[in-house]
Amino acid sequence: MIKKFLEFIQNIKKEDRLAIIYHTDADGVCSSVIAAKSLELMSIKPVFVFTQGAGNITITEKTIKQLAKKNITKIIILDLAVDSDPKPIKKIEEFAEILVVDHHIISNDLNSKRTTMIKSQNISEIDPSQYCASKLIYDLFLQIKDISSFNWISAIGIIGDFGIKTWKSFLDSVAQSNPEKLKILFEAEELVTYAHMCDGEKGIEKAYQALYSAKTPSDVVENLKEYGAVRTEIEQFVENSEKIGEFREGVGLFYCEIAPKYNIKSKVSNILSTKKYAGKTVIVVQLDKKKATISARNQSGKISMDSLMRECTQGFKEANGGGHVPAAGGAIRREDVGAFKNKIIDFFSK
């Protein structure tokens, strides 16, 4: 597998037009920065680096058109489970060669004459959800060049993909066991994630530039400091949760409605459900212009947030809800918020 990676990289010629596609999150953007900077050391410069936007984990029709229009001949795809839909990959193979580096569950083997697919489960026993793309691509490029000066970018991706337990000693070495340096890595990850939360694709592209031009994690914090306002808003809601919401002790339910400036409901519910209301159910309803979007959390695993959200959004117009056992989400019309709240209370009184 590693040999196939080396082959792909060594076969990139001067006349090739290279594109990099990455997942719209911290791990995705960090892995693409590591790839682009490593290639730069080999005098290879991609002509097109982009993300398809959140929610697109396979290659879209629009992407195929863009790649063809730009006469792309080689493509590196990072942190995307593109193997869950092989059809677009086959279409791209007609005009380009593809390298996929990813750590999501394998659903199809894309390896062919034109495509190389490397998943962390192919090269390691480590839990693939932990062996994130930014660590994987870092380890792969290390086989070719000494890119150890990019280790901190890999560390930010690891933090973003919740891999800190598995890579504790790696993070310690990056931060030279200095808690202050470690703190800056976490701060950089936070701002990358907030950039995405506030400005979507544009934000993550800004984060790409910030990471690419940075020499140290502090530079990233400096480059993205405008997103610090998001953190302030999150902290305000978390600190004042008792005032803005209500906690029903008997059933262990915290419920609140917020109208924030930024899209922060998931982050607020994550913090509340792991700290202040650990083991309890947390429902954060975010009042947007026309809709209300909802984030439901219960980290104990005892009450399914998927069932709760499915049941409580049922019967409303233009509504949807569902997700996983510990975390789910949904959306309803603003005028239905009152009725939705009653349904939630009924759910717990059964």
Ligand SMILES: [Mn+2]
């Ligand atoms: Mn990832």
